[in-house]
Amino acid sequence: MVDIGADDLGELERFAGGILASMQPAERRSLFRKVARTLRTGQQKRIARQENPDGSRFAPRRRGKDPVPGGYAVKFLYPSGGSGEPRLVLMHSWVRQGALLTGYDVRAGGLRSFEWRKVVRWLPVGEGEQNKGAGRIRRPTIRQRAMFRRIRRSGVMLANASDQEAWVGFAGRVAAVARIHQLGLFDKPSANAAEIRYAMRELLGFSAQDRAMVLEATIDHILAGADDA
Incomplete structure (x- = not known):
């Protein structure tokens, strides 16, 4: 004061x-x-x-640690945000940064972030759902805000x-x-x-x-x- x-x-x-x-x-x-x-x-x-x-x-x-890239696709159920059923998430290229999993959400058609602790269940990834470029996601450029x-x-x-x-x-x-x-x-x-x-x-x-x-x-x-x- x-x-x-x-x-x-x-x-x-x-x-x-x-x-x-x-x-x-x-x-x-x-x-x-x-x-x-x-x-x-x-x-x-x-x-x-x-x-x-x-x-x-x-x-x-402080500058955060560099994210750890995932060299494989991941698939999981994640809370939808409402009272409905968890939604299915399939991510080909992704990075882990602290408690967050960030990558390209195939179904959403864009870059999304999810909390590891909120994942309802991890699911097996089918052979046809894998991608050749997994793990090659570029780190998003984050504008340094005041x-x-x-x-x-x-x-x-x-x-x-x-x-x-x-x-x-x-x-x-x-x-x-x-x-x-x-x-x-x-x-x-x-x-x-x-x-x-x-x-x-x-x-x-x-x-x-x-x-x-x-x-x-x-x-x-x-x-x-x-x-x-």
Whole structure:
């Protein structure tokens, strides 16, 4: 959580602390709500740039292991996604990447991925269903997307205030995940995987740009109130 309290405002206190102290609680709460939203916007933009508060770049994500190619066709029953019967899957060329089996699904007519643990039953592959090019599938090119695209959304990154402070942070499971990256802690990438140490990536932090944005929002609020008086 990034926290700006009325008693610990730094530069903001030097410029506007006296005026803040003289405000009524309701007015101060209104100001801190604006500050919280301003701060959240700054955090979201910085995360989108993949930067820590000091301007350094986030550590890149780990590169996954190369998939293991399957040198034969496979055939199995797999849950259809509804309450109906499992569907039949026949894959000629495929690769195994962690818990996923990815390859050309003959019946679907395209590249598909399936979880090994969800396979209902493996079936024998007939001689006519084998293919000469099994195992020669090329690894799909996956576009490297920016990390934390979901975590920076306004519905996930929360912003709120009281008459004493403004804050930006996360809650529940998202907070636990954010803390792992924020502090560079150990965690399991998946339920059956071994623990690894994640690189420290400061999702929340108070940068010089954030400080300037908060100060500007506060002064704008005070000037607007003076104009209305």
